[in-house]
Amino acid sequence: MQFDKSHIFSLPSVNIINATPHPLNFEVNGEIVVIPVVDGLAKVITAVPVEVAVPSSLNVELVKVQFNPSDLGLAYLLSVPGGVCVVGSLIAAQAFGSPIVALVPAPGFERVPPDQRRMRHDKFTVF
Numbered sequence: 833m834q835f836d837k838s839h840i841f842s843l844p845s846v847n848i849i850n851a852t853p854h855p856l857n858f859e860v861n862g863e864i865v866v867i868p869v870v871d872g873l874a875k876v877i878t879a880v881p882v883e884v885a886v887p888s889s890l891n892v893e894l895v896k897v898q899f900n901p902s903d904l905g906l907a908y909l910l911s912v913p914g915g916v917c918v919v920g921s922l923i924a925a926q927a928f929g930s931p932i933v934a935l936v937p938a939p940g941f942e943r944v945p946p947d948q949r950r951m952r953h954d955k956f957t958v959f
Contacts, residue, residue, distance in 0.1 A: 833876045833904070835911035841867045843953040849912065851877035851920040851932070859938040859950040867919075877905045877920045879927035899927040917956060926959045933958055 839849045843858060848867060850856050853874040856867040879899035886894040905928060912918060917933045925934040933956035941950045 833872055833908055835908060839870045839873070840913075840916055843867075845954045847916045849873070849916060849918045851918050851924065854946055856919060856935065857948075857950050858953040859941075860953050864950060865953070873908075874920075876902070876908050877918065877924050877928070877932065878902045879921075879923045899923050901928040919956070922957070925957060929959055 840847050841850070843865065844860055848856075850867045850870055851873045853869065855869055858865045858867065880902055882898045882900055883895040884898050886896050888894040901924075905924075909918065909928070909931065912931065916931065918931050919935060920928070920932045922934045925932045935951040936955045936957055938950040938952050941948070
């Protein structure tokens with residue numbers, strides 16, 4: 833997938849690209865601003881799980897899952913202009929690092945279904 837300027841949406845505090853599989857509901861000055869999905873981008877900005885063996889004295893194999901960025905996602909990000917936050921899942925944010933960020937819920941919306949969630953536009957999680 834190629835980056836296109838139409839992927840960028842402006843909020844008062846930041847320009848973002850929605851790399852999640854669902855619309856994002858931001859709370860801005862008491863109003864809800866919905867950022868639509870960029871079709872197909874959630875399948876590009878993906879984390880690839882890799883098992884890493886962990887030493888063990890137990891009689892079982894132990895592994896740690898490490899998440900790495902996808903090659904397609906890395907290629908897409910090379911064309912994203914600086915100063916744009918790309919909103920992805922927590923796992924994608926861990927795998928890619930900046931500019932992939934994860935959302936922070938608005939107060940009171942921490943434990944609601946995604947379609948009812950309202951997110952902060954002025955605070956994001958980074959890894």
